[in-house]
Amino acid sequence: MTPTRKKRLYLIAAMVAGVAVATGLALKAFNENLMFFFSPSEVATGEAPEGERFRLGGMVVDGSVQRDPDSLAVTFGLTDYDEAVTVSYTGILPDLFREGQGIVAHGKLNGDGVFVADEVLAKHDENYMPPEVADMMEQRKAKGAQ
Amino acid sequence: MFRALVNFYHRLGSPPHFYRISGRLAPWFIGLALVLMAGGLYWGLVLAPTDYEQGDAYRIIYIHVPAAWLSMFVYMCMAVAGGLALVWRMKMAEVMAVTAAPIGAGFTLLALATGSIWGKPMWGTWWVWDARLTSELVLLFLYLGVIALDNAIEDRRLAGRAVGILALVGVVNIPIIHYSVEWWNTLHQGPTVTKFDAPSIHWSMLVPLLVMAVAFMLYFGGTWLLRARNEVLRREGNRRWAMELPEAS
Amino acid sequence: MSLTEFLAMGGYGAYVWSAYGITVAVLAWQLILPVVQRRQIVRQIRRRKRQEARRA
Numbered sequence: 310m311t312p313t314r315k316k317r318l319y320l321i322a323a324m325v326a327g328v329a330v331a332t333g334l335a336l337k338a339f340n341e342n343l344m345f346f347f348s349p350s351e352v353a354t355g356e357a358p359e360g361e362r363f364r365l366g367g368m369v370v371d372g373s374v375q376r377d378p379d380s381l382a383v384t385f386g387l388t389d390y391d392e393a394v395t396v397s398y399t400g401i402l403p404d405l406f407r408e409g410q411g412i413v414a415h416g417k418l419n420g421d422g423v424f425v426a427d428e429v430l431a432k433h434d435e436n437y438m439p440p441e442v443a444d445m446m447e448q449r450k451a452k453g454a455q
Numbered sequence: 456m457f458r459a460l461v462n463f464y465h466r467l468g469s470p471p472h473f474y475r476i477s478g479r480l481a482p483w484f485i486g487l488a489l490v491l492m493a494g495g496l497y498w499g500l501v502l503a504p505t506d507y508e509q510g511d512a513y514r515i516i517y518i519h520v521p522a523a524w525l526s527m528f529v530y531m532c533m534a535v536a537g538g539l540a541l542v543w544r545m546k547m548a549e550v551m552a553v554t555a556a557p558i559g560a561g562f563t564l565l566a567l568a569t570g571s572i573w574g575k576p577m578w579g580t581w582w583v584w585d586a587r588l589t590s591e592l593v594l595l596f597l598y599l600g601v602i603a604l605d606n607a608i609e610d611r612r613l614a615g616r617a618v619g620i621l622a623l624v625g626v627v628n629i630p631i632i633h634y635s636v637e638w639w640n641t642l643h644q645g646p647t648v649t650k651f652d653a654p655s656i657h658w659s660m661l662v663p664l665l666v667m668a669v670a671f672m673l674y675f676g677g678t679w680l681l682r683a684r685n686e687v688l689r690r691e692g693n694r695r696w697a698m699e700l701p702e703a704s
Numbered sequence: 705m706s707l708t709e710f711l712a713m714g715g716y717g718a719y720v721w722s723a724y725g726i727t728v729a730v731l732a733w734q735l736i737l738p739v740v741q742r743r744q745i746v747r748q749i750r751r752r753k754r755q756e757a758r759r760a
Contacts, residue, residue: 314542314543317541317542318542321538321541321542321620321623324620324623324624325623325624325626325627328624328627329627332627332631336631340639343586343638343639344639344640345583345584345585345586345639345640345641345642346640346642348640366640402579403576403577403578403579404510404512404576404577404579405508405509405577405578406579410508413642428579428580429579430578430579430580430583430642431577431578431579432578432642432644433508433509433577433578433644434644434645434655435644435645435646435647435655435656436647436655436656437506437509437513437516437647437655437656437657437660438506438507438656438657438660439504439505439506439507439657439659439660440504440505440506440507441504442507442657443507443508444507485735500710501710505714510714510715510716511713511714511715511716511720512713512714512716512719512720514713514720515719515720515723515724518723518724518727519723522727558734561730561731561733561734564730565726565727565730568723568726569723569726569727572719572722572723572726573719573723575719576716576719674731674734677735678734678735678738681735681738681739681742682738684742685738685741685742685745688742688745688746688749689745692745692748692749692752693749693752697749698749698752698753700749702746703746703749703750703753704750704753
């Protein structure tokens with residue numbers, strides 16, 4: 310490699326490295342804001358903003374979904390397997406909303422510690438399989454638990 | 456063997472040779488891509504089973520995931536070409552960097568649009584500002600920036616180098632897109648195929664996905680060659696070799 | 705499986721087919737554009753050649 314080319318190569322490498330470091334620092338500084346949601350544990354420890362709107366993410370607690378028969382109102386527990394928060398919501402739920410499924414709710418904590426949501430989004434996982442395979446895995450898991 | 460490779464590389468670096476070789480290769484790339492796409496689509500839309508949770512909506516994966524992979528792969532190709540253009544001042548590298556941008560922008564647009572259409576029924580929203588979606592949108596703006604910069608500079612050689620710098624600076628965004636779902640909590644799910652342990656997708660759904668990914672890759676290769684040889688002809692149109700082309704008479 | 709069943713996509717037909725429609729449109733555009741542009745560039749070279757021949 311000729312000396313000029315070598316110099317150019319070093320200059321460009323330095324430029325890319327500099328931009329990478331700057332971006333890394335910026336992302337570290339804004340880490341909080343890049344988190345899309347808070348977990349129930351963070352609500353319990355008071356890390357979630359109080360009196361302000363924020364997003365709460367977790368798993369819908371099995372058997373906790375209570376639907377009001379006369380309206381679209383629904384309440385359910387949301388957990389990260391450490392802490393749980395009760396969520397109340399009125400509106401249409403996404404197709405993937407079900408017990409044991411991850412969801413993200415947007416709203417505010419009221420005085421009683423209930424999270425009043427005005428938007429509920431489903432967070433699906435990275436697993437894809439045919440229903441028969443899912444059934445088989447379910448059965449195997451049930452057998453293992455016995 | 457090595458000599459032959461070096462020779463091939465030097466010939467590719469010469470515009471008339473590139474023009475001839477690319478003209479011969481491009482139809483094969485595109486033809487093979489279309490055949491694989493037809494097969495992959497039939498497999499993905501008809502033969503592959505429905506998903507246990509998402510039903511048939513998951514079938515958008517067969518275009519969304521390859522488009523998203525390609526949006527990053529094309530960027531890396533563009534950045535490598537940009538680096539070669541900057542350090543070695545190779546004319547052909549400048550051409551390759553500049554012509555990759557509109558194709559990459561197309562794949563990024565597709566990844567965003569199909570993801571949005573998938574998100575509406577599954578998540579319950581067209582768009583959220585989570586780290587994955589936002590960094591992919593930044594990628595689209597990087598591509599648009601490269602295209603705008605190339606159009607703004609009259610001098611082709613200078614434009615090639617300017618594009619190279621912007622492309623290289625934007626490379627930081629690629630690992631951010633890839634790791635966004637692990638570094639931060641996002642609405643977008645984690646990686647399915649590219650994680651370290653076995654992919655968490657049933658093989659009957661994975662195979663058509665990989666076929667589509669290869670098809671998209673070949674399609675990119677073919678359209679990149681077509682765009683690059685156009686750019687060569689545009690730049691060298693008043694050279695003797697271009698004037699003497701049979702198609703120009 | 706019937707054709708209507710296939711097109712319905714388990715109730716997600718509108719989403720699935722619009723996603724595929726956009727993809728076909730963008731991919732077709734990626735191929736058509738360079739082919740059309742090539743024709744224009746070749747025509748330009750031909751015109752320049754004719755002008756030079758006339759001048760000579």
